[in-house]
Amino acid sequence: MKSAIKILLMTVLTVLLVLEAAEAGRSIISAFADSSSRKPLALERYTGVAYLEPVQCTGSVLTGGLYVITAAHCLNEGGVKIPAGTAVTATFKVPSGQVTIPVSNYYIHPGWTGYESEVGNDIAILKLKRIAPPSVEQYEINRNKNEVGQLFTKVGYGYIGLGNKGQNENSNSEAKRYAGQNRYDGLGDIFKSSTESDMSELVLGSQLIFDFDDGTAEHDSLGRHFPKLADRGLGKNEIATASGDSGGPSFVDGKIAGISSWGYSDRGFFKTNIGDIDKIDDNGSFGEISGDTRVSFYASWIDKVTGGR
Template identity: 30%
Template sequence: MKKTMMMALALAGTLTAGSASAADYVTGGLAQSYMTYTTVGQVSSSRTSAYSGVGSLFVSTVSTATTGLGGLCTGSLIGSGTVLTAAHCLETNPNDPITSIAFYLPSFGDRSAASKIFTASAFAVNPDYEASGGLIGGHDVALFTITGDTSAYDKYGIFTGNPLQQYTEVGTGTIGGPQGTNVGVANDYRKRVGSNIYEYYGNQVFSDVGAGVVMYDFDDGTAAHDVFGRIGGNSQLGVANEAAASPGDSGGPAFIDGKIATVTSFGITGAVFTGYCGGNSIDPYNKSGSTAVTRDLSQCTNSSIGELGGNTLLSYNLDFINGYLNGTVATMAPVPEPATWLMMLLGFGVIGFGMRSTKRRMDAKFEMKIKRLTAGLPA
C-alpha cells in the first residue's frame, strides 16, 4: 500500500455552485453514497480486524420479516449498550414498522463461531431528521439500544472539533472498482477502512444542504476528476488510501483523533455540476460503467470516481445524542418479532410455504460501502 503525507487543506470558501439545489437529486434518486476500489487486489488489503465496536446492522420490517429480506447499514458503539447509525437506516413507516434490528460484530459478512449478534430493544431517530430535509438536512442520526455483554468491544467518543481535515472511515457494505460497483467482484459485506478529507460544509456546496453536513470528493490523483478543484478551485487530488462510501456503509463512522466525527449519509454524482457524466466530465463513468456521454443524471451515480459524499456531523446533533444517552429522548420498540408475525399471519391463512425459501438480499436504499484508492497518488 502506498502512503503519502497528509496534504495541506486550504478552504476555498463558498463554491460558485453554492446556489445549486440538492433536494431534486435526493428525491430523484440521484443522491446515494457510492464510490470505488482501484483494483480487485485492494478488496482484500482494505479489510480490517480493527474497530471492534463497528459492525453491520440488518433491519427487518413487517413487510420483510417473514421473507429474509431487509436493509443493511453500518453502526458503531458509543456506549456499553448504545449503537450509533444514520436516521435513514431506521426511518419508520407507520404502515410498515420495524420488527427487528440485528447488530453484527464484527460484520454481517463475518458470521462465524466468533461473531456476535445483538438485538435492539429500543431505538430513536433524530426528530429533526424529516423536518430538516432528510438525508441532506444535517440530522441524519439515529441510535438504538442493544441487549447483551459488549465489554469485549471498543466504544467510541464523539469528536467536536473542526471537521475540515483528513479522517478515517469504516464501513461494512459493498465493494467496487474504478468504473463503479460493476467490476465483477463479489460483495462479502466485511469491514473495510480508508481515508479522505472533508473539504466543505454542505451549505457551501448546495443551497439547501444543512450546515450539519460535511462533504468530500472522491479523487483518483487527476485534476480532471477532482470535483472540488474543478467547480470551486480547491485543488486536492487525493490522499493515501483514498476512500469513500457505497451501499451498506450508511451510518458508518468517520474518525478524527480516534473519535467519531460523522456518520455516512449520502453521495451525489459530480455530473450535477456539468450536466452529464462520461466523456470528459468530472464523473467519467455512467451507471453501466462505460464512458459514454450520459445526460440522464439518474444513470450517472455508480460508485465511481468523480463523485461527492455528504456525511452528518455528530457535533451538530449533540442534544439528541446526549438526550438519548440520558434517557430523556422518546424511543420506539420494534414490533413483535418475525416469528410472532408469522404465527399471526398463518392464522389468517395468507402466508405461502414458498416464501420460506426466498433468498436474502439487501435493500439498496440502506446500502453503502468503503472503497480505497491508491493508484495515481504521489509516492
C-alpha cells in the same frame, strides 16, 4: 426556466433516494486495485463497528457500550419507516466469532423527514438490549468543530469496488469489514447557494463533504466547482462511500466525526464542468461527492438520547 430546472433536479434527487433505498449497505470503494483498502480488515480492528440487519447498514458503539450511532435513512427512507416490531440487530464480528445483539429501541433525529439526506439531520441512535461485551470497542464522539481539512478513516460493510468502475454489486456478500481514508474538503453549506439544486432546506453546519479523487485535476470534482477546495486526494489510500451508504463511521483521531449519509455524482448538483469519471450518477466512481452527517453538530442531541453515556 429556473423552476423547470428545479423540478428536474428534485426529480433527480427523488430518484437518488429511491436508489438509496434499494442499495443500502454498500460502502468502501478503493481507488486502485493495489490499494490496501481492497483487503478486509483484520477481525481485531474496529470491533465496535457493527453490521445492522435487516437494514443492511453499519453503526458504531458509543462509550458505555449500550448505544449504536447510525444514519436515520437506515430506519426511515423516503418516508417509509421500518415496520414496528421489526427485529433489528447489531452484529459484531470479533476474533472469537460473531456476537449478535437485538436492538430494543431506536431514536431518529426529530429533524429527519425521511427525504433528502443532502439537506441534513440524517442521524439515529439504536439502544441495544444489553451492553456489548468487552471484546467490542467503544468510541467517543468527536466534539471538536475542526474537521475540515482532516484525514479520516471510514469503516463499513457492504459492496466494494474500484474508483474507475465504482461499486461491484456482486461483491462482499459475506459483509466483511473494510476501511480506507479520505479528507474532509468542506461543509455541506457550500452547496447552499452555489448549485442548480434546491438546497433551501439545507441545515447549515450539519454536514461534512468530500470527493473521490484519482489524483487528476479532471476528476477533482470539488476542486473543479470550488477552486478553493482543490485537492487531488490521497493516492492509493483514497476511498469513497457510494450513495446508499450506510451509517458507517468516519474516525478522526479515533473518535467518530462523521456518519455516512449520501453520495452522488456532481451531475446531481451542477449542470456543467462535471468531474464524475463516468455517466453513472450513483455508483461511487472517481469524481463523485459524498456527505457525512457531522457528529459534532449533533453532540448535544446525542448526549440527550444517551444520557451522556
